[in-house]
Amino acid sequence: xxxxxxxxxxxxxxxxxxxxxxxxxxxxxxxxxxxxxxxxxxxxxxxxxxxxxxxxxxxxxxxxxxxxxxxxxxxxxxxxxxxxxxxxxxxxxxxxxxxxxxxxxxxxxxxxxxxxxxxxxxxxxxxxxxxxxxxxxxxxxxxxxxxx
Numbered sequence: 001x002x003x004x005x006x007x008x009x010x011x012x013x014x015x016x017x018x019x020x021x022x023x024x025x026x027x028x029x030x031x032x033x034x035x036x037x038x039x040x041x042x043x044x045x046x047x048x049x050x051x052x053x054x055x056x057x058x059x060x061x062x063x064x065x066x067x068x069x070x071x072x073x074x075x076x077x078x079x080x081x082x083x084x085x086x087x088x089x090x091x092x093x094x095x096x097x098x099x100x101x102x103x104x105x106x107x108x109x110x111x112x113x114x115x116x117x118x119x120x121x122x123x124x125x126x127x128x129x130x131x132x133x134x135x136x137x138x139x140x141x142x143x144x145x146x147x148x
Contacts, residue, residue, distance in 0.1 A: 038125025
């Protein structure tokens, strides 16, 4: 196995011993499959983030008086968000996390074949997935949040 980048399509192992690429057609098929696996990985990251936001429960607001300028009293409000450990949303997040970790290691191992076509498929799939899935990801700024 070569330890430098190469662009061959013969005798290229792909994750499992019985899965070896031996023709341009097989490489094209592997390219498409790896491309979509990388896209899926990016989509899964965003989907987990959205699910986490939707499943956050027990939002509490705690207000406390703090001294302000010229002897005034200001009310400072803190938001506390929690999630129960033994809940369906947390169990779903756990399963999705395991899938995400496994897919990320598969993509790393594919990249480490040093096959240029497969490396391009990983990078292009990740970029395309990010482009399609993360544009909706909004940055929310909480004006009541303070850094201490």
